[in-house]
Amino acid sequence: MSKLRVNAFTLSLDGFGAGPDQDVTNPLGVGGGDLHKWMIGTRTFRKMVLGADGGTTDTDEAFAARSFENVGAWILGRNMFGPIRGEWPDDSWKGWWGDNPPYHVPVFVLTHHKRDPIVMDGGTTFYFVTDGIHSALEQAKVAAGGKDVRVGGGVATIRQYLREKLIDEMHLAISPIMLGSGENLFAGIDIPRLGYRCSEQVATALATHVIIERA
Template sequence: MSKLRVNAFTLSLDGFGAGPGQTLQNPLGVGGEDLHKWMIGTRTFRKMVLGADGGTTDVDDRFTVSSFDNVGAWILGRNMFGPVRGEWPDENWKGWWGDNPPYHVPVFVLTHYKRDPIEMEGGTTFHFVTGGIHDALDQAKAAAGGKDVRVGGGVSTIRQYLQEKLIDELHLAVSPVLLGRGENLFAGLDMLKLGYQCTEQVATALATHVTIKRG
């Protein structure tokens, strides 16, 4: 059965999913790159995102590998697609990842502003959804062909799906970094009341991997 998943989403110790002040030059915000050290060195990340050889094949890599398993479509908030705000000024911005993004399946980007789909190399097509989270999920499930749909973030997008009890499983990597400010994933959410519970935790030198599922 198809699931709605969050995988390899990194949080700081104080609960923030990205640093403040996202810009074109600083896509993860101030201090945001420090969150992702656990993944950046893995063989899977280096191959799929950087197109490079080498990297670790440890527990961190295992979680990175599983994050791509059985994913037939993605959902992203607009900030995950790029730093552009408001109306799309032109068609030039096509995401952070160059001509061949690491998704290789349809990606549905939540936005308030219409834009035509963008077909990229490697099987990724960005679709821009103005009808909200339920519309994006319906389109993503249809495109996934029975496989899972992965919510890539950001924090606001994940929170919206959690509030609606739509996410079946979350894998969070808690990094030993304090950001101090930003957008907090769990602020104001009663995860127990929403029906979620922790089912697994595995610690490595660079992160504590936590799996949360809805019963």
């Protein structure tokens, strides 16, 4: 059965999934890039994001590889797609990732402003959804063809799906840094009351990997 998943989503020790002041030079906010040291050296990251060979084959790599297994579609918040706010000024911005994004499946971007789909190299097509998270999920499930749908972020998008108890499983990587401010994933959300529990935890030198599932 198709699941709605969050995978390889990194939080600071104080609960922030992104730093403040996101812009073109700081796509994850100020200091946010330091969250992902556990991932950037893995074989999966180098292959999927950089198109390069090599990389680690340790526990961090195992979790990175799991994050791409059986994914048939993605959902992204608009901030995850880019730094532009308001109406799209033109069609020049096509994401952070260049001509061949690391998704290779349909990606549904939540936004309040209409835009035509963008067909990219490598099988990625960006669709822009203006009628809410439920519509995005319905469309993504159809596009996934029985495979899972992965919510890539950012924090605000995951929070919306969490509050509706729509996420089946989350893999969070807790990085040993503190950001102090930014976007906090769990602020004001009672995770146990929503029916979620921790089912797995593994620590490495660069992160503590936690699996949270909905009962």
